[in-house]
Amino acid sequence: MKVLRTKKRFFIETLRAFFWFVIGAMLALFLLTSFTFILFEKINSNVVYPGIMVGNIDLGGKTLDEVGQIFADKNERIGNTKFSFSQDYSVATISAHDLKFGYDEDLIAKQAISLGRSENFLSNVSIVFQAYLDGLILKPAYHYSEDKLHEILAPFIKRINKDPIDALFTFLPADRQGQNGKVTAFKPSEEGKMVDIDDVKKNLNLQFEQVLSNKTKRITIPINVKTLTPKITTDKANNLGVKELIGIGTSLFYHSIPNRIFNITLASSRINGVLIAPNETFSFNKALGDVSSFTGYQQAYIIQNGKTVLGDGGGVCQVSTTFFRALLDSGLPIRERHAHAYRVSYYEQDSPPGLDATIYVPSVDLQFKNDTNNYILIQTQVDQDIQKLSIFLYGTKDGRIVSMTAPVITNRVPPPPDLYQDDPTLTKGTTKQVDFKAEGSRVSFTRDVIKSGKKTSDKFISSYLPWQSVFLRGTKE
Numbered sequence: 001m002k003v004l005r006t007k008k009r010f011f012i013e014t015l016r017a018f019f020w021f022v023i024g025a026m027l028a029l030f031l032l033t034s035f036t037f038i039l040f041e042k043i044n045s046n047v048v049y050p051g052i053m054v055g056n057i058d059l060g061g062k063t064l065d066e067v068g069q070i071f072a073d074k075n076e077r078i079g080n081t082k083f084s085f086s087q088d089y090s091v092a093t094i095s096a097h098d099l100k101f102g103y104d105e106d107l108i109a110k111q112a113i114s115l116g117r118s119e120n121f122l123s124n125v126s127i128v129f130q131a132y133l134d135g136l137i138l139k140p141a142y143h144y145s146e147d148k149l150h151e152i153l154a155p156f157i158k159r160i161n162k163d164p165i166d167a168l169f170t171f172l173p174a175d176r177q178g179q180n181g182k183v184t185a186f187k188p189s190e191e192g193k194m195v196d197i198d199d200v201k202k203n204l205n206l207q208f209e210q211v212l213s214n215k216t217k218r219i220t221i222p223i224n225v226k227t228l229t230p231k232i233t234t235d236k237a238n239n240l241g242v243k244e245l246i247g248i249g250t251s252l253f254y255h256s257i258p259n260r261i262f263n264i265t266l267a268s269s270r271i272n273g274v275l276i277a278p279n280e281t282f283s284f285n286k287a288l289g290d291v292s293s294f295t296g297y298q299q300a301y302i303i304q305n306g307k308t309v310l311g312d313g314g315g316v317c318q319v320s321t322t323f324f325r326a327l328l329d330s331g332l333p334i335r336e337r338h339a340h341a342y343r344v345s346y347y348e349q350d351s352p353p354g355l356d357a358t359i360y361v362p363s364v365d366l367q368f369k370n371d372t373n374n375y376i377l378i379q380t381q382v383d384q385d386i387q388k389l390s391i392f393l394y395g396t397k398d399g400r401i402v403s404m405t406a407p408v409i410t411n412r413v414p415p416p417p418d419l420y421q422d423d424p425t426l427t428k429g430t431t432k433q434v435d436f437k438a439e440g441s442r443v444s445f446t447r448d449v450i451k452s453g454k455k456t457s458d459k460f461i462s463s464y465l466p467w468q469s470v471f472l473r474g475t476k477e
Contacts, residue, residue, distance in 0.1 A: 048112045051131030054138045059112050060131075060322070065111035074212065075102035081211050085200070087156055087223035094152050100145040101204075102212060107141040137431055142208040149204070150197075154448035157195050164192030164230040169242065169377055185234045185275060189431025190226030199224045232275060240275065243374060247330025247393035252349040253320045254387050259298040260315035264389060266296055268380040276376040280388040281335060284320055284359055284366040287378075291361050317358050319380075321347050322365050324357035326391045327368050331449040332376075333404035336367040339462035343438045354407040354443030354462045371399055400451040413440035416468035426474025428462055431469050440466030 048067060052059035059067050061130060086092075096102060116127040116138065130136055146170055167189035203221045210216055217327035232240075253264060270289060276282045299314065317340070327334050340347075340358045347356040359367050370376050375392040443462045448455060456472035 008108055027325050033307035045331040047129055048130055049116045051135045052112055052115055054108055054140050056113060057326050061172065064109045064113050067112050067276045068105040069070060069420060071105035071108055075436050078102060078211055078214065080304060082108050082218045084218065084220045085152060085223055087433045092152050092155065096211065100149050100248035102142065104141040104143040111138060126150050127207065144204060153195060153200065156216040160192050160225055162365065164228045165190040166230045166232040167234045168181055169275060170273055170379060176301050188234045191230065191455065193229055196224045196226045212368060241396045242377045242394050243396055244394065245269045245392060246395045246397055247326045249322045249325030250320060250350065252387055252457050253318055253346055253389065254349055256315065262298050263315035264318045267316045268382050268389065271378050272380040274378045276370045277373065278373055281367055281369045284323060285361045288361065317347060320354040322389045322391045324366060325355055326393050328404065328447055329402065331370055331400045332368045334366050334368045342467040343464045353409065354405045354445055372396065399416045400449055407443050407445040409443050411442040413466040415439055415466050418469040418471060420471045420473050422475045423472040424475050426472055427476050428474050429475035433469060435468065437469040438467040440464055
């Protein structure tokens, strides 16, 4: 027994000695490695570590500036290489130097000198030993100026790029044309075109190795063109769900001056035939576009800064008011509507007050949401003989029931006394009316819509200011 205990103790002591020997050896190795690496870092401070290469170029021992200069020199040697961008018979040429095409010298230098200098000590040691023993090869980084590329492509883009045009439709009832209530295009859709810049960039990126190897002095890159498909094409005419009248609005414009009638007709034509997709929020201003003399409008009376003055597009609000009435009739949810500052006589020729809607591009708008499952088509009609504007909304009825209360007029305030102002530009004895009186009031009504058994009520309130007549009295001798 004593012999066994002696052997066992010897074995344990031997294991303990071996364990501490291994620990000591590992610690010594770690200290030696650390010391060697620190010494290595000091010797190679501010230069790329030995064995680090980009392609077949050894950058070991080079400073940041020296690495950058190596690749800048290579870029200089290919500076006269020509790139020709061609499309059909048009060609635009630019040199590699002007395109800033070549090695990205700054990025390459930063990447090369940063290898082995991270915050992770073990990772740094591994990279340094790998580079020193076997070499470490980085992929070259390349670049070109996207600004210069877009500049050289700009003439192509200007000539080629064209937005697609959606088809505009008009509704032809069966009893008029015998077409069973179908939609036909009166302005067919058109495909758009666009320079495929991504494809140009892809082709350009494929040229780096070939150009930098000095194998060629001229590169031709084709400019391909993408076709853009309209959202609404002509062949979709019978699949839009536009088959019956779902709302109508009317108004009269008796006693309008010729310019006002012209503007009403022009604005009506701008929204005629427009389609609103399911769940789309329609903006009257967006559909109408710019309202100015540049887009064909003439001067007629408008309300601006608290005054009735001559301005481009007077009469456009006759169209927005009529459109508002069509929306009320259809039961569609109205998202934005603004009443006029005062009661306008035009809008009360065939209607009680409170059923008007003003717009002012781009800030004051009339908007609604198409909450049906089908497209809605706008169709306008201007009857010059009886001076009546009608706006029809066509779609598919979904069984909603619409009811409206009669407008209630409260807070009635008489108009202020007429105001006369001297005007030295008018001949003495001449009087010209530039503003028209109107009673101030608060008008409200409620619209109820029952859809799928759910009732929604909207209250529309219009607060009209009392308005005085203003006359200019001539003083010019």
